[in-house]
Amino acid sequence: MRVSDVMNRLVQTIEADATADEAWRRMRARSIRHLVVLEGTDVVGILSDRDLGSSRGAGVRRGRLVGHLMSPNVVTVAPDATLREAARLLRGRAIGCLPVFDGRRLVGILTASDVLDAVGAAPGRDRAPAESRRPGHDRRGGIVRRVQEPTGQKSSPRARGARGEW
DSSP states (O other): OBHHHHOBSOOOEEETTSBHHHHHHHHHHHTOSEEEEEETTEEEEEEETTTTTGGGOHHHHTTOBHHHHSBOOOOOBOTTSBHHHHHHHHHHHTOSEEEEEETTEEEEEEEHHHHHHHHHSOTTOOOOOGGGOOTTBOTTSOBOOOOOOOTTOOOOHHHHHHTTOO
16 A cells, blocks of 8 residues: 555645644644644645644743744655555654655645554445544544443553553
8 A cells, every 4th residue: 555545635734934823723623633834835844733732732832933833854755655664654753744745746644543544444444534534533424432431440541441442
């Protein structure tokens, strides 16, 4: 499987001189976790929801510009790269996304979630396009609910995860 088979072609971008609060609002409105940062037409960085302090990061974002918080070292991948090559880049660099370039042209973005969805998809089943997935919903549009612990039992999230209940 190739990156081009899995990548999202609808790349969300933001200018480096935009405010961090604007970037956060854009991410929340589109239910995404990464923005490609531009200066004119040049890609100069990646901004993740973690760079913005996530949901409790109002203090991190206050008065800051995207260019102050972005990661300037952009690791990219070609659309004809294998999914295995892309997964190695994501894991080896401990990053959450790879902008996809065909030559000097930005043509898509591949996230760790996209790779996991592709690898974890059941045989013969189509993968939901990244732009149609929403947090808290499964690929068929159903709402994902957390499994409740039986009354009277206490366990840590680690223990619940180990039993496969997440």
